Structure formats: C-alpha cells, structure tokens
Amino acid sequence: MSKxxxxxxxxxxxxxxxxxxxxxxDLKAKQxxxxxxxxxxxxxxxxxxxxxxxxxxxxxxxxxTQLGGHAIYLAPQDIRLGERExxxxxARNLSRWVDGIVARTFRHQVVVELAEHASVPVINGxxxxxxxxxxxxxxxxxxxxxxDLTGCRVAFIGxxxxxxxxxxxxxxxTGVDLTIACPRGYEPxxxxxxxxxxDAKGTGACIQVLHDPAAAARGADVIYTDVWxxxxxxxxxxxxxxxxxxxxxxxxxxxxxxxxxxxxHCLPAHRGEEITDEVIDxxxxxxxxxxxxxxxxxxxxxxxLLGRQGGxx
Ligand code: CP
Ligand code: NVA
Numbered sequence: 001m002s003k004x005x006x007x008x009x010x011x012x013x014x015x016x017x018x019x020x021x022x023x024x025x026d027l028k029a030k031q032x033x034x035x036x037x038x039x040x041x042x043x044x045x046x047x048x049x050x051x052x053x054x055x056x057x058x059x060x061x062x063x064x065t066q067l068g069g070h071a072i073y074l075a076p077q078d079i080r081l082g083e084r085e086x087x088x089x090x091a092r093n094l095s096r097w098v099d100g101i102v103a104r105t106f107r108h109q110v111v112v113e114l115a116e117h118a119s120v121p122v123i124n125g126x127x128x129x130x131x132x133x134x135x136x137x138x139x140x141x142x143x144x145x146x147x148d149l150t151g152c153r154v155a156f157i158g159x160x161x162x163x164x165x166x167x168x169x170x171x172x173x174t175g176v177d178l179t180i181a182c183p184r185g186y187e188p189x190x191x192x193x194x195x196x197x198x199d200a201k202g203t204g205a206c207i208q209v210l211h212d213p214a215a216a217a218r219g220a221d222v223i224y225t226d227v228w229x230x231x232x233x234x235x236x237x238x239x240x241x242x243x244x245x246x247x248x249x250x251x252x253x254x255x256x257x258x259x260x261x262x263x264x265h266c267l268p269a270h271r272g273e274e275i276t277d278e279v280i281d282x283x284x285x286x287x288x289x290x291x292x293x294x295x296x297x298x299x300x301x302x303x304x305l306l307g308r309q310g311g312x313x
Contacts, residue, residue, distance in 0.1 A: 004305050005115040005122045009132045009169040010195055017173055021140050024300035038068025039303050043099040045071045050105045051231045056125050059294040060102050063302060091117035100306045106232055121305035131162045134266045135170035137297045141290045145262055150175040155220035157181050157213050158247050158274050160188035163226045163266050168196035168207055175203035181216035183243050213247050220257040224264045225249045225274045249275045262286050
C-alpha cells in the first residue's frame, strides 16, 4: 500500500475530507465517554518544528499518547534539516525509525521534499504557504456547530497568509463560500487562489477576495481572523499594525454578521490587534472549542495516515 501525506488539502478529495471529519467526531465522542481508542499501538511520530507551537505540538503529542503510540519532538536546534544534512537524507533516516512525520517549517518546499523522500506519511504542521491541519479543525468546528458546511459563508478578515491560503483550498473542497477581506498587497497567494477556484468548480463554492472588511462581514455565518504578523515576519510588525488597523475584528464588525455568527481564530491571538478582548471573550467566540478540536481532528488524521490497514509498509 502506498503511503499518503497531508501537504495540502488540494491533494484530498471532498469524500476523504468528509470521512476524516466523521472519524474525528467518533474519536471525540469516544474520548468524552472515556472509551479507549488505542488505534496506533507501538507507533512513533516525529515532530520537526522550525517555528514555535503550543497547539499543534501539544495536540499531536497528546494525540499519539491517547492512540497508544509515542511522539518525539525535534526542536530547530536538534536537527537543522537542510543545514546539518539534506532534507532528503533527513527524510530517509526518519523513515527507517518512525511511522510518520509532522513538520512545521518556514519554506513550504521543505515539507514537499520531506514528503517526496520519506517512505512514511508526512503531515504539514504549518509552512509559510499553508496550514492545512488548522483548516481541517476549523471545518470540523463549523460542522459541529452548524451541522453542515455546504453554503456556509465564512468571512476571513486580515492577512492573506498561510491560514488564509489553506482556507481557500479547504473552502473550495467542501462547498464553503469564503470571502477574504485584506489590505491591498496582502492578498492570498495567487496560484493557491487559482487552484482553489478550479477546485471550487466541483462543489460550487464561491471564493472571493476584497478589501472592505464590512462588505465581507455582512451576513456572514463565520468571522475568522488570524494574526497580522505571522512567524518569520516579526521585522514587519510595526508597518503591519498600521496597515491592518481597519481590519480589526471588533464589536462593530461582528454586528454586521448574522446574529448567530461564530467568531473563530486559529490562535495564538494578538489581543488588541486583529481581535478585541470583547470579541474573543464574547458570546460568539468559539476559539477554545476550535483549539480543543485540534486534538480530535489531528488524531483522526493520524489514524487515517499511520493506521497500518494493509500490514507493514
Ligand atoms: N493554531 C496553531 O497552529 O497554533 P500553534 O502555532 O500554537 O501550533
Ligand atoms: N499565520 C500564523 C498562524 C499561526 C498558527 C503564523 O504563521 O504565525
């Protein structure tokens, strides 16, 4: 059986994504009920992180424990992929010892190369281009709260960054209407947007990019935001705080959306910048349910990719 990766949601079909979200719901229910679900006994996951993480790291590590396996965290200074040895050689080595790899990198190409050269599944745990695990979690959370994704209207307010890019693909695959409102010059990656619009032909999803946050928020089912300064862009922070000010998710913006709007954020939040305390702590916010769901959805992903359904690889 050939191995499967998660580098981009583009590589997964709508049916596969739906099955994954179903599996996540099942695992969440089992965990809540205290039903053991050690589906990956004796399996080991390597976590390669070039950037900081709270949620992704802890949920993959805790998830492996709950599935009966084990995770090894490799900090940037531990392996220095691409410096101490090539990315390909790192992938070949790890493949001899572990059953799967999660990688959080600056350059997206590093995750692409890891996937190419590893004989075990590789999961993109965030790159400068994409954050697919996050969007799986977000889709799961919306489905859990709303019952259905098709036709749901999501307004992404802020930077056309890795999370926004992955949202374009995730929305296109699942029939979610996505409107991104960003400052001029901070639009999502054009090739990802193009690819998402092609993917959207299969589901009828409408993927728009505009520059007016109010227009995006009006009538939205979900208002979503992320930091204005992503990891690796710290030197641009002062400029970004000024440029993005009109894109803050505050009470006035939320009041334009549906009365039962969900407010979401992948976290970490820079309170007082992209979102006010009042909104993130307010009645519409589901950010901590969303954070919890990283555990359940990533466990489902691990089971889907690492589960030895056909015997040893
Ligand atoms: N949302 C998310 O990926 O959080 P971390 O950066 O803490 O992993
Ligand atoms: N866009 C953010 C997401 C963090 C989870 C970053 O890349 O820093």
